Amino acid sequence: MAYEVIRHQLPLFDEEGRSAATDDEHGRDLHYLPDLPEEDPYAAGHRTCAGCGPAIQYRWVLKAAGQDTVVAGPTGCMYVANSTYLCTPYTVPWAHTPIASGGSFTSGMAAGYEAMIRKGRYPGPYPNILVMAGDGSAADIGIGSISGALYRNHDALFICYDNECYANTGIQTSPTTPYAGMTTFTPFGKAIPEGKKLPPKNLAKMMAEGHPHCYVATTTVGYPVDLMNKTRKGLNQVGAAFLHCYTPCQKGWVYQTSMTIELGRRVVESGLFPVWEYDPQERTYHYFHPPVQRPVTDYLAMQGRFGHMLPEHVATMQVGANRNWEAIGMDVPKTLREGEDPARHQRLHDEEYSMPLNRGVGA
Ligand SMILES: Cc1ncc(C[n+]2csc(CCOP(=O)(O)OP(=O)(O)O)c2C)c(N)n1
Ligand code: SF4
Ligand SMILES: [Mg+2]
Numbered sequence: 156m157a158y159e160v161i162r163h164q165l166p167l168f169d170e171e172g173r174s175a176a177t178d179d180e181h182g183r184d185l186h187y188l189p190d191l192p193e194e195d196p197y198a199a200g201h202r203t204c205a206g207c208g209p210a211i212q213y214r215w216v217l218k219a220a221g222q223d224t225v226v227a228g229p230t231g232c233m234y235v236a237n238s239t240y241l242c243t244p245y246t247v248p249w250a251h252t253p254i255a256s257g258g259s260f261t262s263g264m265a266a267g268y269e270a271m272i273r274k275g276r277y278p279g280p281y282p283n284i285l286v287m288a289g290d291g292s293a294a295d296i297g298i299g300s301i302s303g304a305l306y307r308n309h310d311a312l313f314i315c316y317d318n319e320c321y322a323n324t325g326i327q328t329s330p331t332t333p334y335a336g337m338t339t340f341t342p343f344g345k346a347i348p349e350g351k352k353l354p355p356k357n358l359a360k361m362m363a364e365g366h367p368h369c370y371v372a373t374t375t376v377g378y379p380v381d382l383m384n385k386t387r388k389g390l391n392q393v394g395a396a397f398l399h400c401y402t403p404c405q406k407g408w409v410y411q412t413s414m415t416i417e418l419g420r421r422v423v424e425s426g427l428f429p430v431w432e433y434d435p436q437e438r439t440y441h442y443f444h445p446p447v448q449r450p451v452t453d454y455l456a457m458q459g460r461f462g463h464m465l466p467e468h469v470a471t472m473q474v475g476a477n478r479n480w481e482a483i484g485m486d487v488p489k490t491l492r493e494g495e496d497p498a499r500h501q502r503l504h505d506e507e508y509s510m511p512l513n514r515g516v517g518a
Contacts (some may be wrong), residue, residue, distance in 0.1 A: 157273045158273055158279075160280075161279050161280040161281065162281045162310075163391075165391055168384055168387075169380075170384070192218045194222055195214070196217035196218070196222060196224060200244050204406050206403075206405045207404065207405065208316075208402030208404060208418075209402045210236075211416075212316050213233060215376075215379055215386075216382070216400075219382075220386060220390060223280070224247045224285065225248045226285055227257060227260050227261050228250070229253065229255075229288045230252075231322070232323040233316065234251050234323075235323050252286075254292045255296050258297060258301035258313060259300040259303065260300075261313065262304040264284055265284050265310050268282060283312070285313070286311065288314070289315070289318065289322070290318065290319060290320070290331040291320075293313070293358065294315060294331050295329055295330050305395045306365075308369070308395045312386065312397075313396065314386075315358060316400055317399060317401050319404070320332055320404060326338050326339050326404075326406070327339055327340040336351050337463060338351070348463070349463075349465070359372075359399035366395070369394065369433075370435055372397075372431065373398075373399045373400070374401070375401035375402075375420070376402055377418070378419065378420070378430070392435075403415045403418045408458045408459070409458060410459065421449065421453055421454045424448060425448075426451070427451060427476050430442070443483075448491065450473065451469065451472045451476050455472065466497040466499075469494075470496060470500055473494035474495050
């Protein structure tokens with residue numbers, strides 16, 4: 156006899172007033188998160204850097220998922236810094252996987268739970284099953300195993316926490332490192348003054364276009380309610396879902412540790428990381444149109460990894476951002492179009508955006 160597989164349906168959070176700071180009854184500032192769940196499956200006590208974007212993402216994703224959750228984590232900062240011997244921040248079951256096998260390991264977990272529930276060997280309900288893989292894993296070394304899991308439509312949520320580098324091994328370039336982003340493998344110099352020459356891999360669009368039956372979305376740590384709701388939508392989907400989350404790495408990007416959330420908003424407001432959702436039923440994309448449109452310099456100037464950029468590199472970056480604005484159906488304001496001209500940035504470079512000497516990656 157086969158038993159029925161009962162699945163959770165997690166309610167969505169209210170998005171109203173998410174930009175308003177509120178105090179709860181205890182006087183703690185919950186900042187635009189009025190519904191923040193008290194439960195913390197990713198508790199304090201890990202060893203990530205101060206201001207670590209991936210750690211913030213882990214905390215919010217697991218708050219959204221709740222206690223009936225099992226988590227996998229391929230090798231990367233969020234494995235190493237969270238699994239010190241005899242110490243763990245997780246209050247839910249967690250397992251490490253090799254960097255290449257986040258997708259296959261997680262699909263095995265999903266298939267195993269389904270089989271055990273059907274055979275009456277696990278009482279259910281079907282738990283929330285998710286994996287959070289770095290960009291080196293999800294966009295590069297382990298992309299095949301995640302694509303396979305999405306294609307086979309295992310009932311789990313596959314998340315890429317994207318800090319745009321191989322952080323754990325010393326800030327090397329990954330496929331999502333942006334154009335001109337300095338890493339230890341893309342230093343700038345006379346031969347290659349921009350540092351990184353290639354544009355980033357469009358991971359989320361690859362996943363949506365390549366697996367049209369899956370729920371796919373992008374988000375950033377700048378929009379906590381959006382991140383938590385997309386986590387819940389991905390888990391509620393019966394079948395595979397993929398979430399690509401922008402998560403700043405203060406060590407690799409060289410910025411003030413308090414600016415992680417601000418960067419998560421500015422990258423969207425400067426057109427460099429479009430936030431969207433792909434609906435597999437309608438087969439359509441829903442794009443978020445931010446209320447503010449900024450020049451890319453508002454974003455670049457906050458980070459030491461871009462401190463070497465010359466006017467022509469900034470102009471190239473603005474060209475990419477402007478094409479993104481057009482792709483998501485927004486007008487490109489005149490000032491942003493003017494930013495496609497390197498001569499405009501020479502003045503900004505001389506007068507407004509002279510940054511302190513770059514201290515180097517990891518300093
Ligand atoms: C097959 C394989 N190649 C290389 C490594 C070495 N390695 C361990 S962690 C890591 C960086 C992973 O980068 P990412 O997935 O982006 O996670 P992050 O460290 O940035 O959090 C690498 C290359 C490995 N563990 N396995
Ligand atoms: S190096 Fe970057 S990703 Fe790794 S723990 Fe530090 S801030 Fe987080
Ligand atoms: Mg990474």
